[in-house]
Amino acid sequence: MALSVALTFPIELKKIASMQLGELEKLVLQYLWQHQTGDAKQVYAHFEKTRGGTLNTIQSTLDRLFKKDLLARRKQGHAYIYSAKIGREALIAQLIENVTSDFVEHSEHSLVAAFSSVSAKMTEQQLDQLEAIINQQRAQRNNQESE
Amino acid sequence: MALSVALTFPIELKKIASMQLGELEKLVLQYLWQHQTGDAKQVYAHFEKTRGGTLNTIQSTLDRLFKKDLLARRKQGHAYIYSAKIGREALIAQLIENVTSDFVEHSEHSLVAAFSSVSAKMTEQQLDQLEAIINQQRAQRNNQESE
DNA sequence: AGATAAAACCGACAGGCAATCGGTTTTATC
DNA sequence: GATAAAACCGATTGCCTGTCGGTTTTATCT
Numbered sequence A, B: 001m002a003l004s005v006a007l008t009f010p011i012e013l014k015k016i017a018s019m020q021l022g023e024l025e026k027l028v029l030q031y032l033w034q035h036q037t038g039d040a041k042q043v044y045a046h047f048e049k050t051r052g053g054t055l056n057t058i059q060s061t062l063d064r065l066f067k068k069d070l071l072a073r074r075k076q077g078h079a080y081i082y083s084a085k086i087g088r089e090a091l092i093a094q095l096i097e098n099v100t101s102d103f104v105e106h107s108e109h110s111l112v113a114a115f116s117s118v119s120a121k122m123t124e125q126q127l128d129q130l131e132a133i134i135n136q137q138r139a140q141r142n143n144q145e146s147e
Numbered sequence C: 001a002g003a004t005a006a007a008a009c010c011g012a013c014a015g016g017c018a019a020t021c022g023g024t025t026t027t028a029t030c
Numbered sequence D: 001g002a003t004a005a006a007a008c009c010g011a012t013t014g015c016c017t018g019t020c021g022g023t024t025t026t027a028t029c030t
Helices: A023-035 A040-051 A055-067 A088-103 A110-121 A124-145 B023-035 B040-051 B055-067 B088-100 B110-121 B124-145
Strands: A071-076 A079-084 B071-076 B079-084
Touching (some): A088 B110, A124 B110, B040 B055
Antiparallel strands (some): A071 A079
């Protein structure tokens, strides 16, 4: 006799931490890019006036960013001194990568694909800038190969 | 007598619908880019085998995408026929804008910033590709201005 | 027009994440 | 070892996606 089995998928989702950044997290990152380092108290002092909240909230946010590997920390006295582990440009690159990777083929670099989507909206200055970066990169490679 | 008032900020958050896309939403978008149009039943038929779920789930997702203004729809018989209202490239551009706008100055373009940190990791082919797109874009502009 | 079936619509719930903050534990320092 | 500072823990809120059952609407058929 045939045994019939209900074959359902668990529909598992969520694999990669695509690293969404909250509003406060972004602000804190920007603070650290500007000031190099800061402990919770310093960061709190900076945001207290402009947006309220408590020291604890800042601490949580710093910790969350640390766990996301976006900040480094070292202990000094009682407190951790935090600093950005990733630069602004690199973070932008990673965010773009995250948000576009599902829409680009494996063969192409997501930034290149992204660029072809956006180039029409760029100014001539920005195009020039980009070209300058490209040429600079090429020059660097020629240098290296002749060493 | 002086009246002292506790002046606290409500700390309001969330203003702009920054439009985060869920996993299923991305899949549905890709389906519609490939097939041009589809009603809930068709989309469901396509995903039923590969990921399970119910027709209702697909319907909800189509509706959410519609409300996000990413899909258009027209009634045909009982059902809505959906189609993408935004192209793949335009969506990529918008996603990049959303995710990076908090980090870039108005004058600069997020992609330029991103490239400056990633260029070292790109292959020569990709650099060439990029340059080709730049030149193509410039050519297009020269064309337009002479019309 | 009224019955019928199809699809939309509504509401609820689970799971995840950022923000928030009170309270407890850890720990550097005196 | 006492003390105060900061980390840590846990709970709560709000928002979003995915999920789906059940009800209402509606196009169509007789």
